[in-house]
Amino acid sequence: MAHVTLLVGTTKGAFLVSGDADRSSWKVTGPFCDLWPINQVAGVDGTIWAGGGNAWNGAGVWRSVDGGNSWSLSRFARGDVEGMIAAEPEMAKLFGWSASQPAPFDGDVEAVWSVVRHGDRLYAGTKPAQLFVSADDGETWERLDALHTHESAESWNPGAAGLILHTILGDPDATEKLWVGISAAGVFASEDGGQSWERRNRLSNAEACGHHLHPAAPRDGDTGHCVHNIMRAPGDVLYQQNHHGVWRSSDGGRSWDDITEGLPSTFGFPIRVHPRDPDTIWVMPLNGDAAGRFPPDAQPAVWKSEDAGRNWSAKRDGLPEQAFFTVLRQAMSGDTSDPSGVYFGTNTGSIFASLDEGESWSEIVQHLPTVLCVEVMEH
Numbered sequence: 001m002a003h004v005t006l007l008v009g010t011t012k013g014a015f016l017v018s019g020d021a022d023r024s025s026w027k028v029t030g031p032f033c034d035l036w037p038i039n040q041v042a043g044v045d046g047t048i049w050a051g052g053g054n055a056w057n058g059a060g061v062w063r064s065v066d067g068g069n070s071w072s073l074s075r076f077a078r079g080d081v082e083g084m085i086a087a088e089p090e091m092a093k094l095f096g097w098s099a100s101q102p103a104p105f106d107g108d109v110e111a112v113w114s115v116v117r118h119g120d121r122l123y124a125g126t127k128p129a130q131l132f133v134s135a136d137d138g139e140t141w142e143r144l145d146a147l148h149t150h151e152s153a154e155s156w157n158p159g160a161a162g163l164i165l166h167t168i169l170g171d172p173d174a175t176e177k178l179w180v181g182i183s184a185a186g187v188f189a190s191e192d193g194g195q196s197w198e199r200r201n202r203l204s205n206a207e208a209c210g211h212h213l214h215p216a217a218p219r220d221g222d223t224g225h226c227v228h229n230i231m232r233a234p235g236d237v238l239y240q241q242n243h244h245g246v247w248r249s250s251d252g253g254r255s256w257d258d259i260t261e262g263l264p265s266t267f268g269f270p271i272r273v274h275p276r277d278p279d280t281i282w283v284m285p286l287n288g289d290a291a292g293r294f295p296p297d298a299q300p301a302v303w304k305s306e307d308a309g310r311n312w313s314a315k316r317d318g319l320p321e322q323a324f325f326t327v328l329r330q331a332m333s334g335d336t337s338d339p340s341g342v343y344f345g346t347n348t349g350s351i352f353a354s355l356d357e358g359e360s361w362s363e364i365v366q367h368l369p370t371v372l373c374v375e376v377m378e379h
Contacts, residue, residue, distance in 0.1 A: 002335070002336070003378065003379050004018075004337075004377075004378055005378075005379065006333075006351065006375070006376060006377075007042070007048060007375040008041070008345060008368065008371060009037075009040060009041050009330070009372045010372055011369045011372065013031030013035045013036060014031065014033045015368060016029045016030060016068045017351060017365055026353075026364045029068065032062070032068060033052065034057075034073075037052050037054055038052035038062075038372060039051055039052050039166075040113065040114045040115050040116075040166075040375065041115070041373060041375050042122075043375065044117050047065050048064045048068055048377070049063050049138050050062040050063075050071075050115070051113065053076075053110070054111050055080055058079030058081070058103065059079070059111045059112050060075040061124055061141075063137070063138045074139055074140070075100060076104065077104075077106045077108060077110070078100050078102070081097060082099060085097050111126065113125050113166045114165060114167060114168050115168075116168040118170035119172075121133050121134065122137060123170075125165030125180060128164075129156065129185065130147065131143070133194065144194040144195075147165075147190075147194065147197050150197055152185070155185075163182070164183050166181055166228075167181035169231070171232070176190075177189070177252075178194055179232065179238065181227040181229065181230045183227060183228065184216070184224075184225045184226035184227075184243070185225055186201040186227055200253035201225060201253075201256070202221060202223075202254065205257070217245075223242060224243055226243035227240050227241075228241045228242060228243060228268070228329045230271075231272060235250075235278065236252035237278050238252065239273055239309075240271065242266075243289065244267070245260040245266045246260045246263065246309060262305075263312055264285050265285040265288060265296050267287070267288045267293075268283055268284055268285045269286070269326075269328050270327055270330065271283050272333065272334050274334075274340060275335075275340055276336075276338075279307055279308040280304070280306045282332065282358050284332060293326045294324040298323060299321065299322065300316065300325070301314035302319075302342070302354070302358050304357075315359055318362050319361050323346075325346035325347055325350070326346065326347040327344050327346055328371070330372065331373055331374050333375050333376045339357045340357050341354065342357065343374050345373075347370045348370075349365075349368035349369060
């Protein structure tokens with residue numbers, strides 16, 4: 001069994017939560033990344049990348065090549081703090097702030113929202129929605145202009161968090177194949193490494209979905225465009241948790257089937273796919289975008305399907321009987337152990353773990369800042 005380290009992004013930096021050999025005890029280290037908000041973290045062979053920032057700090061990807069002991073920043077854009085440093089040098093000195101050199105995408109990027117290693121390249125998605133690639137492990141970055149200049153770009157609408165590219169997926173057997181999720185523009189796919197893109201939001205059976213007045217609901221033959229998270233299973237099977245429903249595609253996103261029936265809500269943020277069984281998935285439904293965004297009836301449950309979404313069951317063993325937390329779009333992940341571990345973090349600073357594929361849960365970390373993402377690094 002591999003050792004598992006949870007890579008946790010929060011509103012106050014990145015944290016590492018390291019498990020022992022049998023995942024029975026956990027050690028927390030951090031915060032890292034100068035307390036920047038960190039939206040997604042990726043780790044491969046001891047190298048860790050953390051993407052984040054905001055209007056104040058600027059945008060960038062932090063990198064550690066020694067398992068989190070030290071970090072360096074590849075800055076995409078400077079933030080509003082630069083104006084404060086120039087206008088109030090004595091105040092800046094008091095807080096230890098110093099001016100930054102001009103960054104390559106100043107004025108174009110507010111925050112990094114996703115960072116993923118795919119093949120020998122590193123990809124990053126940003127706010128506003130753009131896609132970047134690095135061929136040198138994150139030291140320098142190039143923008144892939146074909147996506148944000150797509151013919152549909154003028155129709156993209158920002159979600160509550162803004163117009164963000166939050167999910168990047170790749171096919172490990174075909175590194176030129178990519179999928180991204182943009183809120184609120186939907187799913188896009190590339191077959192040529194990001195040089196061209198196809199929008200893929202078509203419903204497999206538009207009539208079966210009925211009519212909904214909600215602005216994020218499916219219409220005009222498409223799923224709702226406010227996709228919250230996407231996961232890939234072998235064979236180009238895709239799953240997405242949408243602002244309005246859970247969907248499955250058996251053809252790489254070219255068409256989507258509604259698999260929401262049986263869940264207590266159409267609304268939620270994360271989705272997780274089993275590392276070996278493409279029919280086993282987990283979601284965390286919330287009660288609705290305008291109803292508080294907490295578990296339905298304040299009774300937390302991870303809902304699991306073992307037949308590709310045809311049937312769902314609530315898994316509550318070990319979870320609080322009553323709670324009002326939110327689990328955000330990148331805040332659920334899993335390992336490749338057998339049985340597979342599943343993990344999620346809350347906006348109240350807790351991390352829950354299941355070592356039996358979601359059947360039972362335990363709280364392994366408390367009192368972190370708001371958890372924005374949970375990823376797994378195995379070593």
